[in-house]
Amino acid sequence: MNNNSQNGQMTLTRGDLLLHRLFEACVDVNPERIAAVSNKEESTYSEINRKANALANYLRNDFELGRNQTVALITEKSERMLVGMMAILKAGGAYVSIDPKYPKSLVDYILKDAQADILLVDSQFIHLIRGYEGRVCLVDIELDSLEDHPENLKVVNEPDDLAYIIYTSGTTGQRKGVAIAHEAILNTLQWRVKYYNFSESDVTLQIPSYSFDSSVADIFTTLISGGKLILPDEQLKTDPEYFNNQLKTYGVSNFLITPTFYQRLLPWLDKDQDSLRFITIAGERLTKELVKKHYEKFPEIELINEYGPSENSVCSTAKRLSATDSQVTIGKPIDGTSLWILNEKLEPVEGSEVGEIYLGGKGLAQGYFGKESLTASKFISHPGHPDQRIYKTGDLGKFVDEGEVEFMGRADNQVKIRGYRIEPDEITAKLLTMPEVKDAAVIAISDANDQPILVAFYSLKDDTEEAQLREFLNAELPDYMVPSHFVALDNMPLNHNGKLDTVALETAYAAKSENQSGKELKQMNEVERVLANIWNETLQVNGVDLDDNFFEIGGDSLKSIDIGARIYTELGISIPGVELYNYPTVAQLSEYLMKKMELQPQPSSD
Template identity: 40%
Template sequence: MTYQELDEVSNKLGNYLKKKYGVKPNEFVGVKLNRSEWNVISLLAILKSGGVYVPIDIAYPEERIDYIIENSDCKLVIDSDEIYDFRSMEKLYSSVLDTADSNPDDLAYLIYTSGSTGNPKGVAIQHAAIANTILSQIEIFGNENKERALQLASFSFDASISEIFTVLASGGELHLITDELKKDTEELENYIEEHAINFATISPSYLKLVQLDKIKNLKKLVTAGEAAPVEEVKKYLTYGGTCFNAYGPTETSICATIYKIDGNDSLQEQANVPIGFPIANTKIYILGTDEKLLPFGAIGEIYVSGAGLAQGYLNNPEMTHQKFINNPFAEGEKLYKTGDLGKWLANGAIEYAGRNDDQVKVRGFRIELGEIETVIKQHEAIEDAVVVVKEDSLGIKETVAFFVLTPDSVSDTDDIKEFLEDKLPEYMIPSHFISLKEFPLTLNGKIDKKKLLQNKSLTENFSRNYLAPRDEVESKLAALWEEVLEVDQVGVLDDFFKIGGHSLKATYLITRIKTEFNAKLDLISIFNNATLEAMAGEIKKAQLVNAEVTISDDFENISI
């Protein structure tokens, strides 16, 4: 699709939204679509009509989708049926946009992030704020009209807005990657090479699964969403590319600081990749518990002020007041309390040093552990629950739920997991569920989370119907599962996703299966054949197909 085609069809859809629904500035319009060019067209059309873009992940549980639509009071939701209706009458609408009355202080989009109360919270971003971020990023990244960039992030996360507009606003070429391709690292590596992709934002968790020598032609790599992995960044830099480590909560319009690295020298002495320096029209403060400025090297909470701050949380003035405080250093300005900890380095850059609360980043997703705990406690059999985070051997973070059942109640982890699947997105479902009679306590009576993480149950497989592997493929696959999931004694009746697996580990498993068995499975095969028995069967089929292809190729090469 050319820029002209994109402009004309988004103008038509914008005119459709204004004339059919009367969309006006600061009115919310949801978008609930499968990944396609229509996500980008809808985003542009909403902004052109003056409305506020509200992305809704189609994979969310219905309860969460309903909450977002109700909480934001969406005027309409653009789904596949709405696109069909528009396409059927597209010719009735002009490709020249009717004037919109929006201004820089109007809202541009509303992103829902995890909330500690059990429901997500809507972060409201104005046009001026996101414009500042995008223009700053374009300048720092050095984007011109020759970027061939990936769009990888889910449209329900604000990282996608950065991916889209840093490319479209600088005249580049944007490649929307399908979910299937995104979940197959080998195919993505091939796509990057075949399409000469030279610019991409890749989350640290995903970067650990990619073979960096296969993406060495990627000239610009942006890491964001989690702490950047030092060793992977160093290896990437040996291929001559430039890495940008970006930091910023949703409340700061995606990005507040960026650290540019174009050689290993700047990382030799550092254990962590810094989060860098403030972008344009942004100030960073590192303050102590008394909200006083801290000196270089002292760890404190990171506060952000400037043009990129959100308007606040929709329909939540109390939380807005708590998190967006008056700036004691600049009259009339606000400071956003990030909850992130950091320190100033000698070169004036900032180093991230963790959190001061229960908000975490898992596989690139922002999660409030309190939200998961609140939902688990809604289960009738649960008396109490606590969720903690642990790192696996790959350095990928995952959540673990410990729970105490109510007296005389009977419930298993499968039942609890199914209960959560109706209420939480996939990435918020804990990888492990462990039942305890009581929680260990510290001397001052608080739950001892360090002792929870030392619980031997973390590596035990609680499968009630253990059946040992019966042949070589099942035995090798069981050993591979035990390594990837870090559990003991996997049997053929075990389900990958019920004993600790999730989509990112499934992506890694696909790569390992190809290496160990010379068999290629896709993510759909992994999900549809989640037991070891079924997955081993799929591997045997793939091996048989490979053998037939080899025989056929040999036959064709015979000279007669």
């Protein structure tokens, strides 16, 4: 790898097409630039590189980490996260990101499925790995004691070696690991650098969890461009006031966000954003209304729509949107990517007919780690070019003006909720493992804002309470996969073909919501009544009571933004959305608000 000392441009050879090599090139160009800010602590490129070298040397020599070997990573979103990722790559391995918010059962599954015999973990998360039989490095404790290793390690990888594994939802009840090689993700990253004109002056607010594939895009696009990465507090990042403060304090130039989150955040953002030059929308379908609202507020800030599954290295198509677009599309394929829309016979559709989207090119994953048959069913030979491998996305689309693609939804029942890819069948399969559950079905239903929510329907063999079902799923699945609502039925309804009658399920859900309004509620004071009404309307439920838990009746981190907005409008009090985690019931939140209002609790009235 050669650096042009006048402009920092790099001349790349094939051997340089490795994630850590491009990061090392940025270190060589400007070692003292700030690479990351976490908890107000700044880390330079040279500091991260030096620590990553020391840890990589330790992994290679003491842990005998070999080429293509998987290493799990469970840390806070911090400098250690970046050091861990880089160290694993430098040593020759592939990192497996595990969100510390995952339940232990899911952590156990991923560690086993990914064959991760080495684990880097913050000591505060040691409870998640009880029973793990691999080798463990307590990275927050051991990192500072490692022998300094200023020189970059000898490269042992080839570009087609494994770089990372990202786990996504699966229909069988078990998650599947998408295995991505260095050259595959670098096709996306190098395109992003060029498309967005990324440079060392860019500052990225890094929002997605590092176990979510979009994180790979914004973390590494920034760090191979010499830019600065802002790692926000995970508990506060959905709080609008905190978000605004991050943008202003650090002069953020860009961030990647889901449409659902951005729609809630947009009204709260300050209009004068001097440093912000573009916002990337990804993970869910984008509406024309949101595009319009964006450009009404920020006419000078670009809005870009990215589309792509994990199986094609995060991004496959992109579209620069404008206020005058007659429709929202996902654009055209990025460099190095091919896209086809085929019918059920694997023939190209004619004109603007709807078909399934297939992807090919440099960004394709190696497949699903350790799952050869599943890989073979999803990564197939192109019907017209048997030597060309393509991925069956399950997404529907059609060609529109100038060869752009309009996303038309799913061919199956997979859904995107808060940007996460979810197979409802995986949740159903988990419920059916409970001995008390006779039958179950989980489907996505659109709420009043046309956003999908998960609803679980179940029939029982005994008198198990709904709370027990929720508790079980909380222990087995990530929080975003736990249904918002549960509906008890005597039996699952079937249509005349003997298949699950989803229309009847939706009717049962509507009936439960309506019946909820008829329950006898506890007496409330004025503030409690206002809060209960806000929850009823925001969550589209009826009969919210004093002791109902916000997160057990359909609430989540994004809906907490809506709650905060309504509280400010109706009570004149500004509260961070994170407070709902501290005061999750109407009674608790009311007491907290009245203290802020310097009021004493009022006697209950009829």
